[in-house]
Amino acid sequence: LRTTWFGLALVLIGAATTPASIAPARAGDDGQVLVLGRISDDPKAHYEQLKPLLDYVVPRMREVGITEGRILMASDAQQMTSYLRRGRVDWVTETAGTAMRLQERAGARPLLLTERGGVSRYRGVFFVRRDSGLETLADLEGRTVAFQNTASTSAYFAPAAELLEAGQRLEILLSPMDRPALDSVGYVFARTELNIAVWVHKRLVDAGVVSSQDWDDVRRLPPAFRNDFRVIHQTQDYPRALEMVRRDLDPKIEARLREVLLEAAADPDAREALQLFFRTTGFVPIDRESQRALDRLRQGVARVREQLE
Amino acid sequence: MKKLRFGLQARFVLAVAVMLAVVLALLLLLLHRQKVMQQEVAELGRDAMHGMVEQSLRRHGQATVAQLSDALTNPLYYFDLDMVGRIVRSAQKEPDVSYVLVYDPEGRIIHDGSDEIAVYGQAMTDPLAYEAIAAREQHIQWSPQIVDVSGPILVGNQRLGGVRVGYSIASVRSYENQAVSAARKRLDELNARHLFWVLLLLLALVGTCVAIIGYVQRTLVRPIRQLANAAHAIEVGDYNSERMVSERQDEVGELVGTKPIPSMPLYFWGDRDHQRYLASYFDMYPGVWRHGDWLKITRSGSCIIYGRSDATINRHGLRMGTSELYSAVEALPEVLDSLVVDLEYLGRQSYMPLFVVLRPGVALDDELRSRIVNAIKTALSPRFVPDDIFAVPEIPRTLSGKKQELPVKKLLLGHALEKVVNRDAMANPASLDWYVAFAARRQVRSAG
Numbered sequence: 145l146r147t148t149w150f151g152l153a154l155v156l157i158g159a160a161t162t163p164a165s166i167a168p169a170r171a172g173d174d175g176q177v178l179v180l181g182r183i184s185d186d187p188k189a190h191y192e193q194l195k196p197l198l199d200y201v202v203p204r205m206r207e208v209g210i211t212e213g214r215i216l217m218a219s220d221a222q223q224m225t226s227y228l229r230r231g232r233v234d235w236v237t238e239t240a241g242t243a244m245r246l247q248e249r250a251g252a253r254p255l256l257l258t259e260r261g262g263v264s265r266y267r268g269v270f271f272v273r274r275d276s277g278l279e280t281l282a283d284l285e286g287r288t289v290a291f292q293n294t295a296s297t298s299a300y301f302a303p304a305a306e307l308l309e310a311g312q313r314l315e316i317l318l319s320p321m322d323r324p325a326l327d328s329v330g331y332v333f334a335r336t337e338l339n340i341a342v343w344v345h346k347r348l349v350d351a352g353v354v355s356s357q358d359w360d361d362v363r364r365l366p367p368a369f370r371n372d373f374r375v376i377h378q379t380q381d382y383p384r385a386l387e388m389v390r391r392d393l394d395p396k397i398e399a400r401l402r403e404v405l406l407e408a409a410a411d412p413d414a415r416e417a418l419q420l421f422f423r424t425t426g427f428v429p430i431d432r433e434s435q436r437a438l439d440r441l442r443q444g445v446a447r448v449r450e451q452l453e
Numbered sequence: 454m455k456k457l458r459f460g461l462q463a464r465f466v467l468a469v470a471v472m473l474a475v476v477l478a479l480l481l482l483l484l485h486r487q488k489v490m491q492q493e494v495a496e497l498g499r500d501a502m503h504g505m506v507e508q509s510l511r512r513h514g515q516a517t518v519a520q521l522s523d524a525l526t527n528p529l530y531y532f533d534l535d536m537v538g539r540i541v542r543s544a545q546k547e548p549d550v551s552y553v554l555v556y557d558p559e560g561r562i563i564h565d566g567s568d569e570i571a572v573y574g575q576a577m578t579d580p581l582a583y584e585a586i587a588a589r590e591q592h593i594q595w596s597p598q599i600v601d602v603s604g605p606i607l608v609g610n611q612r613l614g615g616v617r618v619g620y621s622i623a624s625v626r627s628y629e630n631q632a633v634s635a636a637r638k639r640l641d642e643l644n645a646r647h648l649f650w651v652l653l654l655l656l657a658l659v660g661t662c663v664a665i666i667g668y669v670q671r672t673l674v675r676p677i678r679q680l681a682n683a684a685h686a687i688e689v690g691d692y693n694s695e696r697m698v699s700e701r702q703d704e705v706g707e708l709v710g711t712k713p714i715p716s717m718p719l720y721f722w723g724d725r726d727h728q729r730y731l732a733s734y735f736d737m738y739p740g741v742w743r744h745g746d747w748l749k750i751t752r753s754g755s756c757i758i759y760g761r762s763d764a765t766i767n768r769h770g771l772r773m774g775t776s777e778l779y780s781a782v783e784a785l786p787e788v789l790d791s792l793v794v795d796l797e798y799l800g801r802q803s804y805m806p807l808f809v810v811l812r813p814g815v816a817l818d819d820e821l822r823s824r825i826v827n828a829i830k831t832a833l834s835p836r837f838v839p840d841d842i843f844a845v846p847e848i849p850r851t852l853s854g855k856k857q858e859l860p861v862k863k864l865l866l867g868h869a870l871e872k873v874v875n876r877d878a879m880a881n882p883a884s885l886d887w888y889v890a891f892a893a894r895r896q897v898r899s900a901g
Contacts, residue, residue, distance in 0.1 A: 319531070319532055320532050321532070334533070334535075335531070335533050335535065335536070336533075336535040336536075338534070338535040338538070339532075339533055339534050339535040339536075342534040342535070342538075342570060342573075343532070343534070345569075346534075346570065346573045346574065348532065366568045366569060368568065368569040369569065
């Protein structure tokens with residue numbers, strides 16, 4: 145009997161000391177807690193960006209039984225997929241490409257489009273050195289392209305999908321110095337826009353892709369480089385970002401959340417929280433055109449994942 | 454124009470000036486030595502600091518490059534120039550760093566920390582590059598301007614490239630100079646304060662010297678000069694010049710009574726018209742009682758009596774007027790005239806010579822001497838027998854016929870002739886010549 149009590153005590157202590165991030169609240173079970181999720185490589189910084197909006201939203205959702213808000217961050221899309229499937233996360237904010245991935249893998253549903261920095265749509269921009277002699281996507285055969293990373297919509301999913309659609313074979317390279325087979329386009333991930341720019345500028349790779357936003361941002365693409373570049377192709381437009389909810393979220397909660405977020409842009413009390421929330425300037429309903437773009441993107445992502453990963 | 458003389462005062466001032474100059478020179482020498490020493494200390498400090506700075510630079514450089522090599526490995530492996538740039542830029546922000554270069558195994562620059570990486574792909578050609586590229590482990594090179602620390606960037610045995618950090622020696626030197634000049638400034642401040650005290654001391658010294666000069670001038674030089682001037686005035690016959698007045702009491706002088714005192718004689722027996730009485734006491738200083746003794750009043754107020762100042766004879770405590778002796782001596786038929794003086798004076802042996810004028814043709818032989826001595830012994834007392842008897846041509850007398858005992862006495866005590874007698878008041882001034890010669894002989898003898 146004593147051993148049993150001791151064991152129980154250990155279990156209790158263990159439960160009490162387990163960090164919240166390891167044992168997240170089951171959002172679906174109690175219905176009292178709204179969990180906002182985010183894929184993050186810097187939870188410490190992102191927590192401060194998410195918390196104000198959550199603090200704004202939660203009190204306005206009392207009527208649907210929400211009394212508490214929590215934040216749960218995942219290190220990658222895979223982990224977030226798992227959180228969404230298990231109902232640990234109710235609401236996720238993501239770029240379009242990753243959002244489509246979450247939709248496909250975890251059944252997450254788009255709630256609203258997110259306008260960041262006044263921009264609700266963007267696209268991928270293919271660029272080369274002016275003196276490279278490359279003019280079209282077709283010229284990239286046997287050449288190398290630098291994408292950003294595997295989570296990027298505008299600088300990976302969308303451009304890769306368009307290359308595939310154009311009939312190019314894509315081949316991942318070991319490093320920017322590596323060379324592809326003559327009948328395929330070699331690609332590498334450069335991690336940052338600046339790396340893409342430097343690699344193209346220093347002729348490590350032949351072409352690079354960045355989002356249209358980054359193309360116009362002198363901090364990410366120094367003018368000294370940009371002056372030597374020429375755009376050879378731009379992808380179609382895609383929504384800048386999406387608010388997603390898990391597939392089995394209570395429709396009342398989903399409806400109220402949509403309502404609150406749509407109103408937030410006009411509410412002065414929300415302005416600061418939105419600004420901190422990845423420079424969000426507003427949420428807009430998903431119109432038909434956007435839906436088509438998302439569908440196209442979803443197919444593209446699926447294709448890229450299927451053919452490249 | 455007054456002729457400049459190298460007098461007592463000038464000598465004294467010169468001596469003090471020389472002393473001051475010597476003290477000043479010594480002080481300056483001391484200050485100079487101190488300054489030199491301080492400079493040496495500053496140099497030593499600089500050397501020590503120099504060594505310390507170099508060592509610290511070396512240690513710091515090695516640590517920085519080790520850390521950079523480590524941090525740059527992964528970004529360089531993936532050719533993440535963005536991250537490489539960030540790391541290089543943050544290293545460039547370190548103090549004294551003049552360049553940070555990341556290069557490939559062939560020594561071509563991959564990143565220099567700039568946004569454009571304008572030198573990308575260029576081979577490093579600076580003088581320190583060859584050794585840095587060739588080095589397979591951390592390597593330090595010193596040039597006059599730069600300390601170059603380089604280290605390879607490795608993944609396992611594969612060499613991805615290397616990183617070089619150049620530290621500007623000039624900026625390190627400027628820190629060094631700043632520190633040294635700060636130390637020197639503090640020393641200078643210290644010096645200034647020190648100098649202030651030295652000057653103050655010097656001023657005190659000068660002040661003391663001036664005070665001493667003033668004091669000596671007042672108490673020594675001026676009185677001597679005044680005396681000299683007075684003597685000179687008398688020498689040229691100016692008797693109306695300023696009289697010297699001495700405040701001092703401790704000199705031998707005449708004992709006089711300015712007020713009547715008990716037991717003063719009122720008159721002499723049988724001296725009807727008080728002539729002898731007046732001549733004895735009031736002749737020298739009219740209206741003032743002259744007691745006839747040499748006297749000194751000491752500083753403590755006690756008095757010392759040195760002996761008779763008048764012609765009175767005082768032999769071994771017995772006093773007697775000279776006239777009794779003259780009566781006894783001049784009673785002899787061979788003796789026409791006589792004069793006796795008692796040269797008694799405190800601190801000297803008493804000496805009483807008797808001068809006689811003999812009848813012409815009579816010689817002063819031993820027989821006559823013994824008769825004179827006998828006459829004195831008989832009439833007076835053996836104590837009044839003179840020490841010597843001299844035959845003289847004449848006895849000096851005043852116009853009124855009085856024997857000049859006191860002038861002769863003073864003459865024989867060493868006083869100058871013109872100070873002891875006024876020749877115009879004498880009946881036979883030429884008679885003094887013999888006594889002057891006699892006094893000179895005596896002085897030579899006693900001096901010899």
